[in-house]
Amino acid sequence: MYKKHSTLNSLPYMPAQSMKYVFSISLSLICIVANASELSESQKAKWEKTKIEVASIMGIGGQFHRSLRNFKYNSAKYDEEYVLVKGDLNHDISDMLLIHIIGDLNATVTLQDHSELIVMGDVSKDSIIHVNGFAKIFIAGSLYGSILSIESSDIYIKEHMRGLITTGSPATKIEIDGDYLGEIRPNGEKEHLATITVRGFTDIKSINDIFSYKYTDLKAAFHYSNKEPGIYEYLIPSNKFYTIINQSK
Numbered sequence: 001m002y003k004k005h006s007t008l009n010s011l012p013y014m015p016a017q018s019m020k021y022v023f024s025i026s027l028s029l030i031c032i033v034a035n036a037s038e039l040s041e042s043q044k045a046k047w048e049k050t051k052i053e054v055a056s057i058m059g060i061g062g063q064f065h066r067s068l069r070n071f072k073y074n075s076a077k078y079d080e081e082y083v084l085v086k087g088d089l090n091h092d093i094s095d096m097l098l099i100h101i102i103g104d105l106n107a108t109v110t111l112q113d114h115s116e117l118i119v120m121g122d123v124s125k126d127s128i129i130h131v132n133g134f135a136k137i138f139i140a141g142s143l144y145g146s147i148l149s150i151e152s153s154d155i156y157i158k159e160h161m162r163g164l165i166t167t168g169s170p171a172t173k174i175e176i177d178g179d180y181l182g183e184i185r186p187n188g189e190k191e192h193l194a195t196i197t198v199r200g201f202t203d204i205k206s207i208n209d210i211f212s213y214k215y216t217d218l219k220a221a222f223h224y225s226n227k228e229p230g231i232y233e234y235l236i237p238s239n240k241f242y243t244i245i246n247q248s249k
Contacts, residue, residue: 039086039102043102043103043120046140047120050118050120050138050140051067051071053138053158054067054071054118055068055071057138057156063136064116064118064136064138066097066098066116067098067100067116067118067138070082070098070100081095081096081097082096082097082098082099083096083098083099084100085100085101085102085103086103087102087103088101088103088104088105088106088121089101089103089104089105089106089107089109090106090107091107092109092110093107093108093109094110094112095110096111096115097114097115097116098115098116099111099115099116099117101117101118101120102120103121104119104121104122104123104124104141105119105121105122105123105127105129105145106124106126106127107127108127108128108129108130109127109128109129109130110130110132111130111132111133111135111137112132112133113133113134113151114133114135115133115135115136116136116137116138117129117135117136117137118138118140119137119139119140119141120140120141121140121141122139122141122142122144122159123139123141123142123143123144123145123147123163124144124145125144125145126145127144127145128145128146128148129145129146129148130150131147131148131149131150131151131153131168132150133150133151134151134152134153135149135151136153136155137153137154137155137156138156138158139155139156139157139159140158140159141159142157142160142161142162142178143157143161143162143163143182144162144163145163145164146163146165146166147163147165147166148164148166148187149165149166149167150168150187150188151168152169152171152172153167153168153172153173154172154173155172155173155174155175156175157174157175158177158178159177159178160178160179160180160181160200161176161178161180161181162181162182163183164182164184164185165182165183165184165185166185166186166187167184167186167187167192167194168187168192169187169188169190169191169192170190170191170192171192171193171194171195172192172193172194172195173194174194174195174197175196175197175199176196176197176198176199176200177199178199178200179198179200179201179202180198180200180201180202180206180222181206183209184196184210185213186213186214189214191216192214192215193216193217194217194218194219194220195218195219195220196210196218196219196220196221197221198220198221198222198223199223200223201225201248203226204225204227207220207222207225207227207242208234211235211242215240216239217239217240218234218239218240218242219240220241220243221242221245222243222244222245223245224245224246224247224248225244225246225247225248226247226248227244228244228247229244229247230244231243232244
């Protein structure tokens with residue numbers, strides 16, 4: 001598990017020949033570079049594409065402010081806690097404000113309030129992302145694992161959603177570019193508001209499953225489903241509406 005260390009002396013001793021992590025320390029921040037090795041040309045190209053995709057969200061309401069500064073200045077000087085993983089993440093992380101993974105997530109990540117997580121690859125089946133405060137999450141691949149939110153979060157998935165997302169209070173925003181084959185439900189009994197957009201295919205049974213849960217306000221748009229296009233209200237009257245844009249088998 002990675003955690004913030006306040007001084008150089010508090011870092012654990014590790015023989016140079018067996019070091020897996022490189023620690024860069026200033027007076028005000030900790031920057032951890034895990035799996036410190038050179039990226040391949042394809043990794044570099046995909047990471048550059050991911051950065052542009054994250055930055056483009058700024059124009060549609062997302063606010064990855066810390067990540068954007070980091071991309072622009074190639075530095076974490078504005079952040080108190082930052083971790084960059086060059087490759088897959090296979091060890092748990094907690095207590096970091098800014099986490100960038102240039103690979104897959106194969107571990108548990110616990111996000112604190114006002115934190116940002118960017119995963120260039122997939123979130124694997126057994127991986128868990130705990131959201132304990134307001135957070136922004138960008139997954140360039142698919143979600144096979146779980147995102148468990150207690151509080152508000154904005155979640156962007158560029159490929160498919162095949163895992164579990166629990167929405168937090170008061171509000172959660174979810175955007176999925178691929179197909180929806182997972183589960184979305186509230187976390188607990190508090191009032192929940194959620195907006196969901198799926199640009200791939202979503203079966204009508206999955207839509208009904210989402211809308212069967214108790215939400216104070218739930219709005220969703222499904223670009224492809226096996227139901228006629230239209231605007232539907234779930235259990236009239238309610239504050240739960242969904243739109244189907246295209247019919248597809």
